[in-house]
Amino acid sequence: MFKAFMIKYGEIGLKGKNRYLFEDALVKQIKYSLKKVDGDFKVSKVTGRIYVDTIGVYDYEETISALKKVFGIVGICPMVQVENKGFEDLTLKVLEYIDAVYPDKNTTFKVHARRAMKNYPLNSLEINSELGGRILEAFPELKVDVHNPKINLYVEIREKINIYSEIISAVGGMPSGSSGKAMLLLSGGIDSPVAGWMIGKRGVEIEATYFHAPPYTSERAKQKVIDLAKIVSIYTGPIKLNVINFTEIQLYIYEKCPHDELTIIMRRYMMKIAEILAEKSGSMALITGESLGQVASQTIQSLNATNEVCTMPVFRPLIGFDKQDIVDIAFKINTYETSIQPFEDCCTIFVAKHPVTKPSLNHIKKSETNLVEKIDELMETAINTVETIVCN
Secondary structure (H helix, E strand, C coil): CCCEEEEEECHHHHCHHHHHHHHHHHHHHHHHHHCCCCCEEEEEEECCEEEEEEECCCCHHHHHHHHHCCCCEEEEEEEEEEECCCHHHHHHHHHHHHHHHCCCCCCEEEEEEEECCCCCCCCHHHHHHHHHHHHHHHCCCCEECCCCCCEEEEEEECCEEEEECCCEECCCCECCCCCCEEEEECCCCCHHHHHHHHHHHECCEEEEEEEECCCCCCHHHHHHHHHHHHHHHHHHCCEEEEEEECHHHHHHHHHHCCHHHHHHHHHHHHHHHHHHHHHHHCCCCEECCCCCCCCHHHCHHHHHHHHCCCCCCEECCCCCCCHHHHHHHHHHHCCHHHHCCCCCCHHHHCCCCCCCCCCCHHHHHHHHHHHCCCHHHHHHHHHHCCEEEEEC
């Protein structure tokens, strides 16, 4: 029955003179999301409303599922759009709508009319009253309930008239790309995909970097990260994934530095490399999945030590989350089952038995002087041999 959808957005409506930029970004993201859905669609922006019109046969459930994952959409309204031919014609269309959508009439309803065209002969209150009366005449088993109706019937009077009664909740947030670009340090674990999703929800375009350590990490571990990037890209749009061969750097640090400081020093060089790639790509921040106190490298002292190598802001959206909070979101966005596949990432291979939990920055820097002979060359090689994969 439904050949069109009205898209409701939230924060975008508060953007004043710049609102059109956010609306355009949302339209672009909707078009991208619908490319994978069976059917042809026309996405348009008309006087403060965004519409998705279907052309021919399409898959309703797939369409709703795709739209629910678009950052920036708070509600999806399957609707009937009719020509504005006067109140009598509107009445007939509303009665047809109720009869088709609600075969069981033993329920309650309320009419919510909104008159955007001020030259329409009836105002909003008059439309509510008149339509409500006509509905009761046609379907006497229906009852009016102005406080808690089972059916909320919305009628928008515009150049064309929108009739709908369902608002399907969507993910919300801001449309991808409307808040700049950032580089996600993406591992194969539970946390970093969730962190990327959360920052992506705020309108940030996501690029990602993964540190691979063959032969200590397998191709299956790499594929797991690619799969995670693809899942997150359903929400964010295409993600460019940079795969860095980190093996030689890790082995060199392992050879030259105290083993209780391995994790912190390796993490510092990951941040350095990610920031260099971020600068090249036009990213303005780094994103990590760190949660305060979760592991030895995520104490406040450890975070201070890793932060020190960066000049860019580092976004840590999970910093105050319990593990279960993060797991809950991973389930919600469908990354959890992929994240728990038993393929090691490079961070878990060289973990010390007793890692330092309160590292001294001065001690860390002193240990890094052991690396001066080769570390710059190894970093340059890793960056120059980066493998780039577009995940969508």
